[in-house]
Amino acid sequence: MDSELFEIETGDQPTITDITALVEHFCTDRGDGLVSVFVPHATAGLAVIETGAGSDQDLLKAIDQLLPTHHAHWRHDHGSPGHGRDHVMPALVSPSLTVPVIDGRLQLGTWQSITLVDPNVDNPHRSVRVSFVPG
């Protein structure tokens, strides 16, 4: 299985990073199959959303509202404010995603992008593993 680990800089603010081009490039010339995208971090996830039209900021806002950032709310309460809820987020925004590929092309819809969701402010460097399983 071809598999590669990519480094992503997400900085010290909550971010949604569009990684579609990276995954798309990885799949070029691979024919048909499934691409697996996996984030090997306990405080980040993957979402397939539209980017550039406000929905990325909307998602960060929704995460803040669904999972409050203040320490007192969570047992896991070390690190910067938000670290406890960052550890709960991957249960809802999974670190694992598969996307069908045909003739080396991701079968995403027109408005879909693959994004790395990283609310964590303490870890500016992230990795994403991309793997291809021929079908």
Next chain:
Amino acid sequence: MDSELFEIETGDQPTITDITALVEHFCTDRGDGLVSVFVPHATAGLAVIETGAGSDQDLLKAIDQLLPTHHAHWRHDHGSPGHGRDHVMPALVSPSLTVPVIDGRLQLGTWQSITLVDPNVDNPHRSVRVSFVPG
């Protein structure tokens, strides 16, 4: 990889559509492997839930409560009320799903159905891609 795009009519109301039979039929006679179900839309997702006993309506209610429909809440604020939150939903209810298949049969539990979750009232026609990777 065998892969097919199916058209689903979801109408102009928020809906949960049971697509188990469609996926099951696609897998018949294919032996063992993984079936990938993928929705190429930025305002729909897939959920594996029980249908016909109230949980489908319960899920639509939960989505309304977790992600409010009113425009003022979201940056992405064009379209019908709810469009902004519809674009956030796929981060929580993913458009991608894989299910193990053995001897051409989906390995779902007794009460599990594969459903297309479409809160979007502006897009009555949807597609679902079903792909089979032999194991």
Next chain:
Amino acid sequence: MDSELFEIETGDQPTITDITALVEHFCTDRGDGLVSVFVPHATAGLAVIETGAGSDQDLLKAIDQLLPTHHAHWRHDHGSPGHGRDHVMPALVSPSLTVPVIDGRLQLGTWQSITLVDPNVDNPHRSVRVSFVPG
């Protein structure tokens, strides 16, 4: 495709059960590929989170807050309190997960564990299907 159903005892309280060792053992000596973990139950899901540092209890708390347990809230209202919302949970905490495997080893991050999330108090015995697709 090699696939096996494992029995897990989750008892009569809401639980997060770490099943990483089980999945890891299943993948040993299998080379490269994708492992599929699938829970054939309509009231349980899978989450990749850190365990043993409070985040497991934090996740159960978050589920209680996002999806209230009282019957009156839900149409699906038989069984013990919480049963209705237990049926909604798998839309957010999916019963399906894939993880890349290289040289027989799960490519999880240092703090990631694969967990079975079972808020259901009425069903103490659960199954988890683990399947390996060579890449």
